[in-house]
Amino acid sequence: MPSSRGALRRFWLNVHLWLGVALAILTVPIAISGALLVYHDELDTLLHPARYAVTGSQISQPTSAYLDAARKALGNGASPTFIRFDEGAPVVVSARGRSAEGTPRRLNVYLDPPTANVLEVEDFRASMFGFLHIFHENLTIPEYSGRAIVGWIGVAMLISSLSGIYLWWPRNGAFRIGLRWRRSDSTNANLHHLLGFWISIPLAVVSFTGIYLGFPQQGRDLLSTVAPVTPRAGFGAPARQTALNPDQALAHALAQTPDAKPATLFLATGKQGEAPVWRIQVRDSQGGTKTLLVDDRAGTVTPVAVQSGDKISQWIRWIHEGSHSGPVWKLIVLLCGVLPPLFTITGIIMWLQRRQRRTTVTRLRPAE
Template sequence: MMTGRGATPLGWTGLVLAWLIVPIVLSGVVLTGAAAVDRPPAPVRQALGARGVPPADHLVELVRRGLPPGARVAALTLPGPNEAAMVMVTPSGLATGAASTGYYVDPVTGHRLGVAGPGSDLFYALRLFHQNLGMENAGRAIAGLLGLALMLSCLTGVHIGWPHGGGWRQVMRMRRRRDGLILAHHLLGGVTIVPLFLLALTGTGLAFPALAARLAGGPLPSWSEPRAARPMARPAQPLAVVLGRAADLHPNAAVRTIIWPTERDPDWTLRFADPHVAPVKVADDTGNATAVPARPPAAAYRGMRDWHGGAGPAWRGVLVLTGLLDAAMAVTGLILWRRTRRRPDHEAAAVVDI
């Protein structure tokens, strides 16, 4: 392994990973920590009104009045008891897949309670950055590749730290002779290697859902927010008619989410509050309604989501601690890398070799 001024390939890899991954790790710490103390990572707007919900098309019109030219309604989430309705809107003049903005509306008074979108909320911005670096599909792919690189870094770290002949006692004796910074770097790596690898593995799976679903042998998870294509500017079917067609198929089911037809998928999609009720597709051209089988994410995919996001306060605490320790390990690694750049080769070898 090269050392000193030439720098090691592993050292350069660690340097690049530190600069790219540490911000993602820290954003995950904030999001997970917020969930651990029961503060939601997205704005929850409680409705001010007490009773009665106006028609869905009226809720949409309340938001549409104040939209800039070219903005299109993408979805509507109907409120539950004492909840706000949310209208998702795609911005105007942006490419397909641009981040949508959610408008929270009191279903009784019609007052706009808040906005969740780029630049409007800190937690929304952090979540967007953590998921896709703020660059939608391209950013999600980059984040997934960084996860692969982080897994590789974990494996190479295990290989370097593994006793290859002298046994663990000799390794510990050698490490006790080194200065505190090197010992701290190795200790941080040893403590966090397992949860860090799991985070990288599950994060990569979430970044590439189609590949993860194929490997898990389950269906592709359906996303709740429509970003695959621009919604139609003027659908042929009125919203009231679409809701009526869905009610014909499921008379007693409460509609929860309505997704507008897009330039790629010319059907309305309606999902219900009861997850066991099959979603309904309504053709925008003919108005024909069809119940489609619900496709819940595969168990393996749900497991990845729970592991990565922190299922339960104890595991969330572990993830927060792991993120903080990993950030500290990155700082110590940068300092050690800087030492190797300043010292002659024979001295730098003593710094970076195990």
């Protein structure tokens, strides 16, 4: 029995070691990019104060005024796709277009809420945070299954986290002894063991949610077996001509939810032969959001029913991002991105030290 237990421990030690060493070139940058994205909004405000220099928080202009100002700032190179309203923040119009070389571009126009004056225009894909988002999602190689690769890295990190708990567990079952700082004479080993134990469960959770996001279709299919999920439906191409203007579409939506405020308005899209549809998200007094579809021709408003599976899917994303979960979990998710590089370094040092000890023992062993 002891020998089989030792063999099992050696197996998981090798798995833990080689996952950490072999995949370090990907796990380290993915973890660091994730850590930076946890505080995206705070860091962006610090690095780009001009785009957040609003003169007030009141949405004083009609939606069309913000869109017109954005179109003027963008010129003919891009077309707005949606407009976002956040309390105490600039109004943001997001647009899509192509560069002179034909590569896709996503541009964000930041506008002052009271005046609709343009504060700044950002080329999202060319920005630092745009790069971090794309790298963390698909390694900037979506055409080479980059998103799936990130998903498999999540599988490796999940296995590494759970195997780390197994390897940390004291062999004599003395749990409290395992929590001591000085389990060995090596500072590297003590750092690896103690910090690894405390972050292992949160890191496993973040890794698991990352797997779901890395394989979105498979994840939704699996989720639909235990909870109803709204089928993904395409919204078609942007409508070139509409019967309603943005102000009228928003008025129809707000008439159905008089106590709500606009959160996001997606410009009308439609499939050939069908009436264009405006997709509008509104925010109630408790901070919850509701999505409404406004028929461009009839002006009818249809609430989008949120299934329990949709809520679970949203929570999975929030847990992974560290958003909507309070400052404590946000800090924990940050540590889940900061500590893996430390584990990689300390783990490699522990491995090299172990190899050196074995080499020394072999040299000192008397020849037969």
